[in-house]
Amino acid sequence: MSLISTLINGHEGGLKQDGMTPMQKIALRFVVLGVLYYGLAAIEGMMMRMVEITPVPFIDDAHFFSIMTVHPMVGIFGSTYMIVFGAFLFLVPFLMKKPIFSLKLANASWMLVGGGTLIMWLAGFVFSYAPLYTLYWPLPADFSQFAIIGGIVYVVGVALIMVGTFLYSYNIFKTIMYTPEGWDKQPSMELFKSAIGFTGLTNFFKKKKTEHLVDLPVAAISRGTIDVGLNAVVIMAAGVLLLIYMFGAAFGFNLEKTWVDALLYKNMFWWGLDLIADGLVLIFVAGTWYLLATAITGKKLFMQNIARAALFVEMVVSWTVWSHHLMSDQGQSNFLKVFSGEMVTALELITQGLAVYITLVTLSRARPLKMTNELKFLLGGLLGFMLAVPAGIIQADLGMNRILHNTQWIIGSHVHVAILVGLTMTLYSAIYFLLPIVTNGAKLYSQKLATAHFWLHIVGGIGMGSFMGMAGIDGMLRRSTYIDGEYNTYMILAGICGGLLLLAFFAFLFNVVMTVGVKGLIGIYSPAKINTRECVPAQQEA
Amino acid sequence: MADSIDVLATLKLVYGIYAFIAISLISWFGYRVTKPKDDDAGAKPALFWTYVVVLAVVGTGLHFLTYNSVPWVPIDLNRASIKADTVFDITYEDHQMSFSSFPMQVGCGEHVVFNATSNDLTYGFGIFRADHTMVAQMQVVPQSRNDLMWKFGKNGTYYIRSTEYSGPRGAKMVAQNAIVVTGCDQDDVRAVEIGEQ
Numbered sequence: 001m002s003l004i005s006t007l008i009n010g011h012e013g014g015l016k017q018d019g020m021t022p023m024q025k026i027a028l029r030f031v032v033l034g035v036l037y038y039g040l041a042a043i044e045g046m047m048m049r050m051v052e053i054t055p056v057p058f059i060d061d062a063h064f065f066s067i068m069t070v071h072p073m074v075g076i077f078g079s080t081y082m083i084v085f086g087a088f089l090f091l092v093p094f095l096m097k098k099p100i101f102s103l104k105l106a107n108a109s110w111m112l113v114g115g116g117t118l119i120m121w122l123a124g125f126v127f128s129y130a131p132l133y134t135l136y137w138p139l140p141a142d143f144s145q146f147a148i149i150g151g152i153v154y155v156v157g158v159a160l161i162m163v164g165t166f167l168y169s170y171n172i173f174k175t176i177m178y179t180p181e182g183w184d185k186q187p188s189m190e191l192f193k194s195a196i197g198f199t200g201l202t203n204f205f206k207k208k209k210t211e212h213l214v215d216l217p218v219a220a221i222s223r224g225t226i227d228v229g230l231n232a233v234v235i236m237a238a239g240v241l242l243l244i245y246m247f248g249a250a251f252g253f254n255l256e257k258t259w260v261d262a263l264l265y266k267n268m269f270w271w272g273l274d275l276i277a278d279g280l281v282l283i284f285v286a287g288t289w290y291l292l293a294t295a296i297t298g299k300k301l302f303m304q305n306i307a308r309a310a311l312f313v314e315m316v317v318s319w320t321v322w323s324h325h326l327m328s329d330q331g332q333s334n335f336l337k338v339f340s341g342e343m344v345t346a347l348e349l350i351t352q353g354l355a356v357y358i359t360l361v362t363l364s365r366a367r368p369l370k371m372t373n374e375l376k377f378l379l380g381g382l383l384g385f386m387l388a389v390p391a392g393i394i395q396a397d398l399g400m401n402r403i404l405h406n407t408q409w410i411i412g413s414h415v416h417v418a419i420l421v422g423l424t425m426t427l428y429s430a431i432y433f434l435l436p437i438v439t440n441g442a443k444l445y446s447q448k449l450a451t452a453h454f455w456l457h458i459v460g461g462i463g464m465g466s467f468m469g470m471a472g473i474d475g476m477l478r479r480s481t482y483i484d485g486e487y488n489t490y491m492i493l494a495g496i497c498g499g500l501l502l503l504a505f506f507a508f509l510f511n512v513v514m515t516v517g518v519k520g521l522i523g524i525y526s527p528a529k530i531n532t533r534e535c536v537p538a539q540q541e542a
Numbered sequence: 543m544a545d546s547i548d549v550l551a552t553l554k555l556v557y558g559i560y561a562f563i564a565i566s567l568i569s570w571f572g573y574r575v576t577k578p579k580d581d582d583a584g585a586k587p588a589l590f591w592t593y594v595v596v597l598a599v600v601g602t603g604l605h606f607l608t609y610n611s612v613p614w615v616p617i618d619l620n621r622a623s624i625k626a627d628t629v630f631d632i633t634y635e636d637h638q639m640s641f642s643s644f645p646m647q648v649g650c651g652e653h654v655v656f657n658a659t660s661n662d663l664t665y666g667f668g669i670f671r672a673d674h675t676m677v678a679q680m681q682v683v684p685q686s687r688n689d690l691m692w693k694f695g696k697n698g699t700y701y702i703r704s705t706e707y708s709g710p711r712g713a714k715m716v717a718q719n720a721i722v723v724t725g726c727d728q729d730d731v732r733a734v735e736i737g738e739q
Contacts (some may be wrong), residue, residue, distance in 0.1 A: 405677050
């Protein structure tokens, strides 16, 4: 078969549209958009890498910081949320062997999150709205630097993402709790308690233990979903606040210096943001590791009860850990800095360390294993968090934060290694694992490309994070531009590694497109021919 | 007295060694997991609980270590009970910094306070050497207390840069040669007057 023919029709028949369920199509819609948004974030990242090496004529400061504003938003909401939501909306009913609560809500979720991300991105691209994702007060309402229309477009985009997020959260919990038509009445409240960890908690105080009604991966998804929902509430509240100031300015009332206490706002906003950074990322990732480890080995998870408890602890930790972002704020109380900032944060080393250990032992007990794509990417994901979490613990120390806060160490050694190596490689592992399930057995076009994808990604991700981190140790700030080549050696090396990441992405994208074909990719956005709310066709389930 | 150069050099060394060990461990595991099993290593409860204790000790021990070895941590935590020898006021407005005295002359070993006030946006206050390595920084939040107490142990000339993003106009807020420290036995060789490097 010629290259063009494979590109159009896919490898060995590509994606067989006719046999796909609506749920399979929905999962793929989420994931395809998520992967494309990842590519957009990667290109934006490379544009910023170029500017950090040498000034680029068509990127001035206003443009640079508008890219910096939308880059993490596209990466987190457009890419990670989309891939995670698609995978979990498929996996929860799949693992519980019951139909999803609502296909309509699932479809609405990908449209809202995907569309909202595009609108939010346009606020940066068209209107150069650039308060960064942190939105430190009152910068987002500083209309001497930003156009009001840019802010309104930004808030509308983010609001749509959050509405999509609420729908996702509602659909997940309803799927866990509801009784499908023709089924015996389900114990909704008991399922809910088991999902969020309340059953596990009360079991500590009981002689006769209550049986867990939901599997561990579903429990992890539920607990992460709670943080997703709480985060959406905080971001929506910030959005409403911004809209009040924007409409005030539009009608001639400058509210910039009124009403909002900047430090209190910063506390509340970071409380919400940390539900993503320290809550759902760590919880979802741990849950995905457990799922992948049991799927790869076909065996039970090692120390399952400890894993459940650790997930519950992580959820509670994520509600109380935000103050490590305010350790350089002198107005923040020492108690919050030491208790929430240092001590509670240290618990993350334990919870994430436990997840790494449990996953590795589960894999080790099933030796010998074949080094499949899902296994090698899973190991890459574990390594990413083994590197990034200790880096985070280091910067969440009063002594270290005084000399590391807002440097490239934070965004390089911690954030980018956690997201690009830890989170993204875990997601790639899940994608390689789910690909045959959601495509009814589509065969990967090229194993060599998958191997190249792995090595380019892991070397590029760790390399880029490391060189950024070294620049940070030497004083390079993360939200500033340098025009005299002060950190050129590190930035050129980080740029080369960023280039490897981009190459890895194109290798993966090409491999997937050749696997399912352009026709297959377009076809997933057409209605399914099978009318069912089951996840996979009956013959595949059998 | 240890300064940021000493602490950050230690960080680079320790974290570099740790990263090498972590990468080696996962590489070794990746090789081993494809080979047949010869024992149940890693599954013994004693090893598991030892690992948990090590995580707890490392996670919390770092903070006790820095409290006892990094000089600015006890100053920060006991700030209220230490009397400042000199206070410098710095005001931020419209992406400009203005200083109560310039350059700020600091005697060796004095407890000085940099008291920053923002009249509009959130900024940062960072002290840097001529080679751009950081001495210290704090956030400068409007309507909030932003006072950093510091003790310099070496002679040098330092510049101030806003370390927090305050919009595109604030991307390069720098005040060269803003702090001059004298009276110490030792010179900070990285902190020379800019223009005389």
